[in-house]
Amino acid sequence: xxxxxxxxxxxxxxxxxxxxxxxxxxxxxxxxxxxxxxxxxxxxxxxxxxxxxxxxxxxxxxxxxxxxxxxxxxxxxxxxxxxxxxxxxxxxxxxxxxxxxxxxxxxxxxxxxxxxxxxxxxxxxxxxxxxxxxxxxxxxxxxxxxxxxxxxxxxxxxxxxxxxxxxxxxxxxxxxxxxxxxxxxxxxxxxxxxxxxxxxxxxxxxxxxxxxxxxxxxxxxxxxxxxxxxxxxxxxxxxxxxxxxxxxxxxxxxxxxxxxxxxxxxxxxxxxxxxxxxxxxxxxxxxxxxxxxxxxxxxxxxxxxxxxxxxxxxxxxxxxxxxxxxxxxxxxxxxxxxxxxxxxxxxxxxxxxxxxxxxxxxxxxxxxxxxxxxxxxxxxxxxxxxxxxxxxxxxxxxxxxxxxxxxxxxxxxxxxxxxxxxxxxxxxxxxxxxxxxxxxxxxxxxxxxxxxxxxxxxxxxxxxxx
Ligand SMILES: [Zn+2]
Numbered sequence: 514x515x516x517x518x519x520x521x522x523x524x525x526x527x528x529x530x531x532x533x534x535x536x537x538x539x540x541x542x543x544x545x546x547x548x549x550x551x552x553x554x555x556x557x558x559x560x561x562x563x564x565x566x567x568x569x570x571x572x573x574x575x576x577x578x579x580x581x582x583x584x585x586x587x588x589x590x591x592x593x594x595x596x597x598x599x600x601x602x603x604x605x606x607x608x609x610x611x612x613x614x615x616x617x618x619x620x621x622x623x624x625x626x627x628x629x630x631x632x633x634x635x636x637x638x639x640x641x642x643x644x645x646x647x648x649x650x651x652x653x654x655x656x657x658x659x660x661x662x663x664x665x666x667x668x669x670x671x672x673x674x675x676x677x678x679x680x681x682x683x684x685x686x687x688x689x690x691x692x693x694x695x696x697x698x699x700x701x702x703x704x705x706x707x708x709x710x711x712x713x714x715x716x717x718x719x720x721x722x723x724x725x726x727x728x729x730x731x732x733x734x735x736x737x738x739x740x741x742x743x744x745x746x747x748x749x750x751x752x753x754x755x756x757x758x759x760x761x762x763x764x765x766x767x768x769x770x771x772x773x774x775x776x777x778x779x780x781x782x783x784x785x786x787x788x789x790x791x792x793x794x795x796x797x798x799x800x801x802x803x804x805x806x807x808x809x810x811x812x813x814x815x816x817x818x819x820x821x822x823x824x825x826x827x828x829x830x831x832x833x834x835x836x837x838x839x840x841x842x843x844x845x846x847x848x849x850x851x852x853x854x855x856x857x858x859x860x861x862x863x864x865x866x867x868x869x870x871x872x873x874x875x876x877x878x879x880x881x882x883x884x885x886x887x888x889x890x891x892x893x894x895x896x897x898x899x900x901x902x903x904x905x906x907x908x909x910x911x912x913x914x915x916x917x918x919x920x921x922x923x924x925x926x927x928x929x930x931x932x933x934x935x936x937x938x939x940x941x942x943x944x945x946x947x948x949x950x951x952x953x954x955x956x957x958x959x960x961x962x963x964x965x966x967x968x969x970x971x972x973x974x975x976x977x978x979x
Contacts, residue, residue: 593749689703794833855888
């Protein structure tokens with residue numbers, strides 16, 4: 514996703530606020546205001562000074578992920594007939610190679626661009642409004658089938674001839690770890706909450722190549738139906754929301770996919786020496802949100818295996834370049850001193866970032882987040898918003914107050930390594946972005962102009978339009 518905070522049209526924003534009806538309306542609303550100097554100084558008191566980061570062993574490799582998506586009409590005269598594209602890139606950067614390009618804090622952009630040789634991109638095409646794929650009866654059924662084929666297909670496999678290295682098998686490994694009755698005893702099975710055709714559920718499916726059918730109505734069902742993305746698919750409207758959700762799910766699953774592959778192929782050593790950079794918060798929204806709990810348990814189990822071998826724990830971070838926390842940071846940045854960090858507490862978030870409280874009372878992100886957000890200002894004055902996986906296997910750890918524990922920096926044993934990595938990769942080249950994410954972004958972006966245009970043309974060609 515683009516990472517310079519694109520401001521919407523400022524002029525129209527002021528016109529609306531000046532309108533007397535709107536001004537009256539705002540009188541009755543609670544919303545966030547820009548902090549005064551006094552408030553800013555109070556806010557800065559929440560930040561902790563980072564202790565010196567000496568002799569930190571850095572990982573040898575970094576894998577960064579980024580996704581991009583686009584929904585396009587297939588013809589100007591058929592504007593409501595649409596196809597969706599998703600592209601998710603992973604870029605591998607060896608620290609040694611990167612360091613060879615560095616001169617002090619300066620990085621040669623042309624040399625950095627050469628790192629793209631280690632980029633892999635996956636492109637998924639899905640049917641959207643008014644497109645029936647492979648003779649399926651509805652857009653929804655075509656979408657379901659396309660997603661499953663993609664997850665199972667050779668492109669997502671580490672070894673083309675081994676379906677157990679597919680993204681779909683990784684989904685089985687995660688889904689089987691779901692807490693409660695939706696979990697399964699073995700990763701050969703997973704449960705779908707309900708059959709998309711008859712609504713009966715849950716339905717269990719096996720990790721096998723054959724087409725599986727609902728035991729109640731005999732309709733075709735797919736393991737990836739468990740992601741529940743199909744629930745929001747519309748036959749006649751834009752499906753950009755679902756396409757975006759799918760992109761985000763794939764981004765998060767891809768990192769788990771690498772982790773699973775390395776862990777299951779006797780490469781725990783390599784795994785402990787690899788850092789994973791994701792774009793955005795460590796959370797999964799929408800009907801696939803259940804994945805976040807499966808991911809927490811999965812990561813905790815991998816960490817336990819690493820610990821048993823006296824290896825370093827997993828290094829995963831999500832870097833945010835847009836959103837409410839990002840907007841907030843723009844307002845308070847000048848009050849925060851360099852070399853300070855703050856794990857955003859729920860209290861702070863509801864006071865300064867969101868105008869409202871989580872009605873469930875379980876704390877922020879209870880249904881969606883698998884990681885904690887931190888605001889970190891480096892020694893050189895660049896501010897990053899990063900998410901680190903919660904150091905727990907569950908949101909309800911026995912005898913622990915999760916809301917307090919998740920913001921206890923002492924529990925994040927990998928924090929010094931993470932901060933050292935950010936310091937290492939921050940550069941003047943990209944504003945408040947670290948090199949791996951910026952690169953992944955660069956090689957993923959389907960910009961609306963001109964890249965998206967190219968895709969528009971490609972779609973038309975593919976469907977026989979000119
Ligand atoms: Zn059924």
